[in-house]
Amino acid sequence: MVSFEGPSHPEGGRGPGPRVRWRARGAVAAVASVVLLAPVTAIAGHMGGWTHDHSSAGVPYRPHGYNDIVRVFGQPCGPNMQGAHVWWPHINAPWDGGYQGHHPYIVRNIVHNIRSHISAAHNEGAWYYGQYGGVCKQRTGGSGYSLHAFGAAVDTNTARNPYGQCSWNGVGVNGVAYGTYLPNVWRESEAGHNFRWGRDWCDPHHFQYATGW
Amino acid sequence: MNRTQKIAIISPILVGLIGAAVFFGFVRARSSAVGCAEEPAVAIAGLDSAVARGQGMAAIVGNKIVLLDAVGDRTAYAPPISGNGVLRHVASAAGVGTAYVVDKEGPDTLVSVGSRGISEISGEGEITHPTLSGSGDLVWAEDFQTLKLSPQGSQPARTIARPQGSTAVFSPLFTGANELIAVVQEPVENDTGEDDSLNNLFRYDIESDTWTRLTTFQGTSENWSVVRTPVVARDGLVYFLRLRGVASEARPPSFELWSLRDDVASKVRDLPKEMYLAGVSSAGLLWNVHDGTEWRLFQEKGKGLFDLGCGAVMVDPRAQPDPDIPREDPASNRRSARQGKDAPNSSAGLVDAEMAIKVGDFSTRQEAEAVAERLGLPGLELITHRVAPYAIAPGKWGVVQRLPADADLTLVIEEFHRRFPEYSNRSWIVSLSGGTPSG
Numbered sequence: 001m002v003s004f005e006g007p008s009h010p011e012g013g014r015g016p017g018p019r020v021r022w023r024a025r026g027a028v029a030a031v032a033s034v035v036l037l038a039p040v041t042a043i044a045g046h047m048g049g050w051t052h053d054h055s056s057a058g059v060p061y062r063p064h065g066y067n068d069i070v071r072v073f074g075q076p077c078g079p080n081m082q083g084a085h086v087w088w089p090h091i092n093a094p095w096d097g098g099y100q101g102h103h104p105y106i107v108r109n110i111v112h113n114i115r116s117h118i119s120a121a122h123n124e125g126a127w128y129y130g131q132y133g134g135v136c137k138q139r140t141g142g143s144g145y146s147l148h149a150f151g152a153a154v155d156t157n158t159a160r161n162p163y164g165q166c167s168w169n170g171v172g173v174n175g176v177a178y179g180t181y182l183p184n185v186w187r188e189s190e191a192g193h194n195f196r197w198g199r200d201w202c203d204p205h206h207f208q209y210a211t212g213w
Numbered sequence: 214m215n216r217t218q219k220i221a222i223i224s225p226i227l228v229g230l231i232g233a234a235v236f237f238g239f240v241r242a243r244s245s246a247v248g249c250a251e252e253p254a255v256a257i258a259g260l261d262s263a264v265a266r267g268q269g270m271a272a273i274v275g276n277k278i279v280l281l282d283a284v285g286d287r288t289a290y291a292p293p294i295s296g297n298g299v300l301r302h303v304a305s306a307a308g309v310g311t312a313y314v315v316d317k318e319g320p321d322t323l324v325s326v327g328s329r330g331i332s333e334i335s336g337e338g339e340i341t342h343p344t345l346s347g348s349g350d351l352v353w354a355e356d357f358q359t360l361k362l363s364p365q366g367s368q369p370a371r372t373i374a375r376p377q378g379s380t381a382v383f384s385p386l387f388t389g390a391n392e393l394i395a396v397v398q399e400p401v402e403n404d405t406g407e408d409d410s411l412n413n414l415f416r417y418d419i420e421s422d423t424w425t426r427l428t429t430f431q432g433t434s435e436n437w438s439v440v441r442t443p444v445v446a447r448d449g450l451v452y453f454l455r456l457r458g459v460a461s462e463a464r465p466p467s468f469e470l471w472s473l474r475d476d477v478a479s480k481v482r483d484l485p486k487e488m489y490l491a492g493v494s495s496a497g498l499l500w501n502v503h504d505g506t507e508w509r510l511f512q513e514k515g516k517g518l519f520d521l522g523c524g525a526v527m528v529d530p531r532a533q534p535d536p537d538i539p540r541e542d543p544a545s546n547r548r549s550a551r552q553g554k555d556a557p558n559s560s561a562g563l564v565d566a567e568m569a570i571k572v573g574d575f576s577t578r579q580e581a582e583a584v585a586e587r588l589g590l591p592g593l594e595l596i597t598h599r600v601a602p603y604a605i606a607p608g609k610w611g612v613v614q615r616l617p618a619d620a621d622l623t624l625v626i627e628e629f630h631r632r633f634p635e636y637s638n639r640s641w642i643v644s645l646s647g648g649t650p651s652g
Contacts, residue, residue: 057619065534067506074623077458077465083626084642086603092403097606104622104642108568111603111644119647130403135460137408138439140398141341141357141383143489143501143528146408155405163406187542201537203407212534 050120053112054192060105062194065212066144072210073103073152076145077136080104083151086111090129094173100133103151106209110154113193114185125174126182128157144213153208154195157182161205168204183207249274249507249523258290258326264311265326267345270492270499271305271313272510272524275532278303278313283495285512285521293331294324299533303526306345314340314353318536323353325366332366339537342527346387357381360395362419376415376424380406384527385417386443388451393417394427394473396440396453404434410460412440414453414473428478435460442490442527443473444498450474452481452490452498470498491526501528567645568622570629571596571604572636573611581610588633590614596645604643613645 052058063072074080082101091098102110118124134151138144147153160169170178186195186207198206254277258264264271269280269288277289278300292300298315305311310327321340325332327349338356345351351363351370360373360382375382381398388394394416401410411432416425432438436459443453451473458466468484488511491499497513501524508525511518529535572588575581578595585593593614598607605611616625622642630637 062540064540066531070505075465077463079463079630079637080623080626081463082461082641084622086644087598087606099606101641104626107622107642107644112646115603116644116647130405132405134463135408136458136462136464136466137410137437137460138441138456138458138466140381140407140409141354141396143441144531148408155407158405196538196542198407200542205405206407211538211540213538 058108059194063210069210073150076149081134081151088131090127090173091131093129100131102133117185126172126178128160128173130158131156147208152210155205158205163203165204166202252289254289254291258293264290265328267305267307267309267311271303271311272526273300273303274523279524294333299530301530302342304343304345312343342384344386352385354383357383360385386445388445391419401434409439410434410437444490444492446493489528507532569613569615569643569645571611571613571643572640574609578610581612585612600648601645603647604645
């Protein structure tokens with residue numbers, strides 16, 4: 001058995017050390033915030049060692065309509081709703097990290113094309129709490145389940161982007177205004193990662209890997 | 214059609230009545246059929262049709278309105294107005310007419326068909342849950358934010374604000390000459406608002422414009438409790454569903470049948486599966502159950518459920534995609550060009566995503582090593598946050614087994630859970646990328 005070990009990731013902890021280090025990197029983040037106005041692909045240009053995974057496994061087929069969603073993701077509130085998980089630095093509050101569960105079908109896309117993309121671009125300060133993944137819930141007033149119940153949707157930066165707000169507040173955990181940098185990485189318009197952005201129906205923190213539901 | 218003809222007609226929702234068989238056990242469906250046979254429309258649902266007379270229970274099957282008579286015989290009609298939308302939510306009232314929603318990309322349309330005319334009401338947003346009263350009033354929910362009341366089909370409709378402090382309102386129902394009940398969503402802590410966590414029933418007095426709470430269900434973002442599909446029988450007894458679930462648990466919520474009489478809510482029984490009320494007939498409750506492909510109607514009779522065939526009443530279409538969320542993001546017209554520029558960085562199959570199964574999290578290395586021993590699989594590794602920051606929390610240990618680049622991650626984790634059920638709540642697919650290599 002091979003074993004890896006070492007101290008916690010410097011950006012991952014909640015103590016004063018990491019916070020100070022993060023603030024010390026403010027200048028880097030500020031520069032990055034200027035870059036946010038440039039196309040995502042330009043940012044990707046200085047991410048040595050990291051590349052997109054736009055293969056069919058990295059960006060798989062995105063289902064359309066309820067029956068197609070069930071065919072791809074299985075029944076809602078099923079065991080795969082949280083069959084994969086990812087650790088994020090800000091889940092419940094700034095620097096209050098935790099796991100977000102997802103369906104395994106989209107975890108390559110979430111980790112490699114989105115989380116790693118933003119990390120490699122040194123833009124992790126763009127994230128903000130709270131974040132949610134797979135949860136078993138019904139849609140408001142509906143006779144059916146939310147896409148979160150399939151593990152096919154992600155909410156991020158909800159504290160600054162509540163449901164019902166029809167615009168995106170891109171101020172990240174470091175106080176820098178990133179504009180629509182984060183949504184552009186998630187969605188299909190820029191990086192091709194194919195998540196559908198809920199801002200179109202005034203749910204700006206919501207990104208879903210399906211349409212027609 | 215002139216303006217006079219466009220006056221809406223309306224009336225009390227479902228057919229018959231009677232009451233309320235209260236059962237304590239559910240039963241089987243008479244038919245196990247899946248899918249819907251094509252039902253040719255006999256006519257357009259015009260002013261002289263049974264649809265305009267509300268003659269039978271109305272249901273939606275694809276792009277048609279189907280009327281079911283007292284013995285379950287079906288007649289299909291083409292809707293007089295449908296545009297390019299999806300038909301959703303229908304109500305009928307004997308002697309008055311039928312109302313249905315045309316769900317479109319953007320604001321929806323509400324259509325009512327009665328002996329006095331066909332009315333087309335353009336909403337300002339999502340229209341849901343139309344209901345007809347016996348005196349010709351029409352009420353519906355708009356964007357889940359307000360109710361709209363159109364007395365005798367008059368326009369403009371009166372806006373009814375939801376109860377103070379609430380966050381949504383839907384499923385209105387006439388329960389008297391001057392009153393409605395509706396399902397009201399209430400705020401809970403740490404709720405994102407896009408999904409339901411807590412609902413209660415409220416009564417609305419039309420004359421005094423006041424709301425009164427009828428139920429006092431409690432719920433949180435994690436342990437949620439919502440109300441669905443209230444229906445009223447002729448004797449005034451209201452039936453509704455209460456759904457309860459645990460957000461973080463991968464198991465379906467419970468479905469319960471409740472009743473409300475004299476403002477007292479009481480549980481009638483547990484339901485065996487996901488099912489929604491469709492109405493009350495002289496024989497008993499009517500249900501909508503999804504068969505995996507289509508919504509079907511069932512008549513509860515005695516201790517049995519009898520299949521009436523395809524049809525949806527107050528349930529959302531599943532066979533047709535929601536037109537409000539089309540495939541393409543309206544702002545995505547640059548996608549093709551951008552993807553072309555990304556191509557040098559995105560060659561299919563060249564990226565090793567370093568996917569793995571993780572069992573965790575453990576507070577000490579010793580715990581992780583002990584679990585690795587018990588698993589007894591080849592190639593197991595121990596990880597920490599430094600080497601796999603996306604896979605494990607700081608200060609914790611995990612046991613991982615790397616997966617082939619072409620692994621079907623869904624099948625892999627399902628198989629792992631089958632093989633090691635004792636770890637099914639402690640194992641996930643993770644990515645080992647993003648860390649600092651270390652020996």
